Amino acid sequence: MRDKPTAVSLFSGCGGFCEGVELAGFEVRIAVEWDKFACETYRANFPRIPLFEGDIHGFLVGANSRAHRLMCGDDVDLVFGGPPCQGFSQIGPRDFFDDRNQLYREYARVVDELRPKMFLMENVPNLLLMKKGHFRDAIIEHFSSLGYSNTTFVKLSASDFGVPQTRERVFFFGTRDDLKFCLDLKSYAEGVLKKLRIRKPVSVWDAIGDLPQSVVPSGAVLPYPKTSATNPFLKMMRLDSSEGMYSKAIKRKRGIGRGDAVLHNHHTKEIQARRAHLISLLKPGEKADSLPKEIWNGARPEKWRRLHPDLPSYTILAQMHRDLSEWVHPSLNRWITVREAARLQSFHDGFVFKSSEWQMLKQIGNAVPPLLAAAAARMVKAVLKAIAESPETIGEPVQAVFPLTLPASRRRRSSIAA
Numbered sequence: 106m107r108d109k110p111t112a113v114s115l116f117s118g119c120g121g122f123c124e125g126v127e128l129a130g131f132e133v134r135i136a137v138e139w140d141k142f143a144c145e146t147y148r149a150n151f152p153r154i155p156l157f158e159g160d161i162h163g164f165l166v167g168a169n170s171r172a173h174r175l176m177c178g179d180d181v182d183l184v185f186g187g188p189p190c191q192g193f194s195q196i197g198p199r200d201f202f203d204d205r206n207q208l209y210r211e212y213a214r215v216v217d218e219l220r221p222k223m224f225l226m227e228n229v230p231n232l233l234l235m236k237k238g239h240f241r242d243a244i245i246e247h248f249s250s251l252g253y254s255n256t257t258f259v260k261l262s263a264s265d266f267g268v269p270q271t272r273e274r275v276f277f278f279g280t281r282d283d284l285k286f287c288l289d290l291k292s293y294a295e296g297v298l299k300k301l302r303i304r305k306p307v308s309v310w311d312a313i314g315d316l317p318q319s320v321v322p323s324g325a326v327l328p329y330p331k332t333s334a335t336n337p338f339l340k341m342m343r344l345d346s347s348e349g350m351y352s353k354a355i356k357r358k359r360g361i362g363r364g365d366a367v368l369h370n371h372h373t374k375e376i377q378a379r380r381a382h383l384i385s386l387l388k389p390g391e392k393a394d395s396l397p398k399e400i401w402n403g404a405r406p407e408k409w410r411r412l413h414p415d416l417p418s419y420t421i422l423a424q425m426h427r428d429l430s431e432w433v434h435p436s437l438n439r440w441i442t443v444r445e446a447a448r449l450q451s452f453h454d455g456f457v458f459k460s461s462e463w464q465m466l467k468q469i470g471n472a473v474p475p476l477l478a479a480a481a482a483r484m485v486k487a488v489l490k491a492i493a494e495s496p497e498t499i500g501e502p503v504q505a506v507f508p509l510t511l512p513a514s515r516r517r518r519s520s521i522a523a
Contacts, residue, residue: 109130109131110131110182110183110489111131111133111183112131112132112134112181112182112183112185113133113134113135113137113177113183113184113185113219113221114126114133114136114154115137115184115186115212115215116137116161116186116187116189117138117143117156118138118147118471118472119146119147119150119471120136120146120150120472121450121452121472121473121474121478122187122227122473122475123151123154123478124150124452124456124478124479125474125475125477125479125480125481126185126478126482128350128355128475128479128482129482129486131183133151133154134154134155134177135176135177136151136154136155136157137164137186138156139159139161141158142459142460142461142468143468145460146457146458146459146460146468149360149457149459150359150360150456150457151359155176157169161208161211161212161215162211164211165214165218165219177219181219181220181221182223183222183224183482183489184212184215184216184219184224184225185226185227185482186212186225187226187228188211188226213248213251216248216251216253220252220281221281222489222492223280223485223489224248224253224277224279225276225277225278225481225482226276226277226278227275228275229274230273230274230275232275244256245258245277248277248279252283253279253280253282254279255279256278256279257277257278257279257291257294258275258276258277258278259278259294259481260274260275261273261274261276261480261481263451263474264417265302265306266301266302266303266476266477266479267307267338267451267476268307268417268449268450268474268476268477269311269338269418270417270419271420272477273420274473274477276481278294278481278484278488280492284492286488288491290488294488297483297487301480306416306417307336307417308413308414308415309414309416309417309449310414310415311336312338312418312445313445313448313449314334315332315334315339315343316442316444316448317371320371320373320442322372323372325372326367326371327367327368327371328367328368329344329345329367330368341453342451342453343453344356344361344366344455345366350476350479355455356453356454356456357455359455359456360455360456360458360459361454361457368444369444369457370442370444370457370458371442371443372442372462373429373442373462374429374440383396383400383401384411384430384433384438385438387411389415389436390413390416392406392407392410392411393405393407393409393410408430408431409430410430410431410432410433411433411434412432412433412441413435414435414436418449421446421449421469421470423467423470424470425466425470426470429466432446443458443462443465446466450472450475451476452472452475
């Protein structure tokens with residue numbers, strides 16, 4: 106295996122998955138994303154990565170096919186991404202191969218075209234259970250038919266890997282048949298991931314407690330806040346310190362650049378007086394069913410929720426862009442800001458979000474949390490390294506190869522010229 110394994114990013118969004126894959130030591134050769142607003146943020150933070158802005162149906166197809174292949178390289182180590190599948194809806198026939206799931210099929214097409222050593226595909230955990238595992242089995246069977254018969258999955262909780270959020274996701278992954286990985290892939294992967302889990306979840310206040318109470322209009326910035334807080338997560342997030350996988354240099358290579366330290370994206374939706382009064386009655390961790398009946402009738406109790414400062418956040422979702430009432434600040438009578446939502450997704454302060462506030466919140470909610478992505482990518486890198494070892498090493502018990510597979514806790518991010 107090369108010193109820097111190569112990767113191709115599909116459904117890249119604003120770049121959360123790419124951030125994590127780069128943290129794990131991969132070189133992302135090219136990214137594919139159709140949403141023009143997400144592309145604006147991606148380009149600001151990954152200026153050296155070529156970005157194909159358009160429908161994935163046009164990637165590796167037609168007149169651009171040769172140029173795309175040259176950017177990908179001849180021997181791709183990893184294709185990764187999280188294709189949406191509308192066919193997973195609870196309504197309708199829920200046929201995995203129906204016409205609505207073209208995006209999943211396009212993901213599989215690219216894997217078949219590039220023949221990477223491994224693929225890594227993220228999705229919602231409900232996929233595992235729906236229709237008695239029909240979708241789960243269909244994915245495994247489909248990739249098996251493409252020459253990735255050693256395909257499996259793991260279900261991960263973001264809070265286990267340093268993300269201050271209880272978000273759960275499933276990652277499907279598989280190795281190309283000719284590589285002949287001799288161990289049980291699922292057991293090996295779970296063993297690697299076990300070593301990467303943190304001992305104590307990061308709380309909401311550990312994640313955002315240093316940020317200013319006051320907010321600015323969308324597009325404005327604040328002087329960078331000083332703090333006496335020293336917890337490891339804040340050191341990872343802040344521009345003025347280095348901790349864990351995020352060094353100061355890594356942060357400065359993103360959208361913040363190397364200029365003066367300022368706080369970007371610390372703005373949020375306006376709040377009406379009636380709503381401000383309603384949320385003022387919510388204690389930390391409470392939701393609408395705790396309110397007096399004359400204030401709220403108890404319907405849709407998830408409509409209003411105040412984050413608990415001492416616990417991880419509940420799942421950050423793309424629907425924030427429409428309604429932030431499920432994400433009330435743990436102590437202030439306002440919604441969380443774009444920057445606070447980014448922190449809860451484990452985006453550091455050097456990662457700057459672009460476009461409108463509405464689009465920023467949508468991008469953050471749709472993103473794979475970078476620290477969760479990094480854990481999944483480090484697991485993939487461990488498998489790739491084990492494959493590259495001698496047959497004698499591959500055949501040994503999983504515990505014997507752990508020292509060979511776990512990368513250093515801090516790496517310089519790799520980049521390529523556009």
